Amino acid sequence: MLDGILVRLDSPDAVAAHAADLVTQACEQAIRDRGRFTLALAGGSTPKLLYRLLATRKPALDWSRCVLLFGDERCVPHDHPDSNMKMAETTLTGPAGVPHSSILPVPTHLPPAQAAAAYEATLRRLLPEQGPGIDVVLLGMGADGHTLSLFPGDDAAVAESQRWCIHTKAPAPFAVPDRVTMTLPLVNAARLRLFMVTGADKSPRLDAIVAGTQTPPAAMVRQATWLVAT
Ligand code: 6PG
Numbered sequence: 001m002l003d004g005i006l007v008r009l010d011s012p013d014a015v016a017a018h019a020a021d022l023v024t025q026a027c028e029q030a031i032r033d034r035g036r037f038t039l040a041l042a043g044g045s046t047p048k049l050l051y052r053l054l055a056t057r058k059p060a061l062d063w064s065r066c067v068l069l070f071g072d073e074r075c076v077p078h079d080h081p082d083s084n085m086k087m088a089e090t091t092l093t094g095p096a097g098v099p100h101s102s103i104l105p106v107p108t109h110l111p112p113a114q115a116a117a118a119y120e121a122t123l124r125r126l127l128p129e130q131g132p133g134i135d136v137v138l139l140g141m142g143a144d145g146h147t148l149s150l151f152p153g154d155d156a157a158v159a160e161s162q163r164w165c166i167h168t169k170a171p172a173p174f175a176v177p178d179r180v181t182m183t184l185p186l187v188n189a190a191r192l193r194l195f196m197v198t199g200a201d202k203s204p205r206l207d208a209i210v211a212g213t214q215t216p217p218a219a220m221v222r223q224a225t226w227l228v229a230t
Contacts (some may be wrong), residue, residue: 001212004193004224007128012198015227016049019196022225023050023136024060026192030135031065038126040069041092042138042148043084046196050094050138063098067126070135071187072149073106074176075115075167082175085110110165112178118182120165134190137182139224142174143201145209145216148187149179152216161185184220193224203230 009015023039030037041047054061070084078085085105093103104126106119127133139147149168150158157168164186170181187193194219197206207230208214 002210002219002226004226005055006210006226006228009227009229011204011229012046012049015046015196015198015229016053018227019050019138019194020053020057022192022194023054023138024057026136027061027066030191031062035065037066038067038069038133038135040071040134040137040187041084041088042071042140042196043073043087043152044140044142045087046140046198047138048087048091048203050196051088052095055092055096058096061096063096063102066098066102068093068098068103069123069126069134070104070106072140072169072179072181073108073115075108075112075178075180076176077108078105107182108180112180116163116167116180117167120163123164132189132191133186136192136194137187137190137219139187139193139195139196139221141197141205141218143199143204143205145205145214146219147218147221149181150184150217150220155218156219157181158184158220188222193221195221195224195226195228197226197228197230200230202228206230 027037030226073084074082160183209219
């Protein structure tokens with residue numbers, strides 16, 4: 001069964017608008033309570049609508065008090081067209097003028113396993129060892145049920161229980177085989193896990209997750225809020 005809340009919306013624009021409201025509310029609350037807001041960005045294409053909206057949400061979103069992380073990254077240079085950092089720069093951090101000091105990119109200049117270890121060290125310096133960690137983790141889902149860069153069939157990666165970041169391999173035909181991804185222990189310790197799932201191609205997988213007949217990696221994310229238009 002889907003562990004969490006499912007909100008069915010009419011369009012990708014409605015998903016982005018709803019997500020922007022939830023992120024903005026979480027940001028204002030985190031800054032009031034803790035003086036800082038940590039947001040893990042999702043890659044792919046669905047989040048682009050949200051990121052363009054968030055770029056217009058100043059001053060509610062005080063970027064100087066935010067830390068932007070990456071839920072996963074392709075192991076390519078940050079100016080590569082398949083880079084999630086590149087996508088975030090184009091749709092959010094550039095247009096919003098997010099200071100570089102507020103962005104923690106995955107160090108993809110390192111070999112993949114070293115990049116994952118280095119990013120984990122960065123996250124462990126940023127976040128508490130126990131208790132709630134990242135404020136909001138944005139997530140997408142592929143039609144195969146992958147999320148982040150945790151892919152069906154990579155049982156070791158999905159079952160990882162100690163490390164916060166690992167090197168995984170994306171199967172063909174996904175872009176860029178070598179990935180760095182956050183793991184479920186880190187994601188499931190966040191305050192809010194927010195899925196955005198759009199596209200009719202994802203509907204059969206989503207239905208199977210809701211029915212409890214399939215548990216792909218996306219279904220292993222606990223107590224998530226799912227905003228869907230499929
Ligand atoms: C990535 C993403 C990945 C994405 C899904 C869905 O780096 O590709 O993190 O997990 O969320 O592939 O992508 P879309 O939302 O573009 O369909």
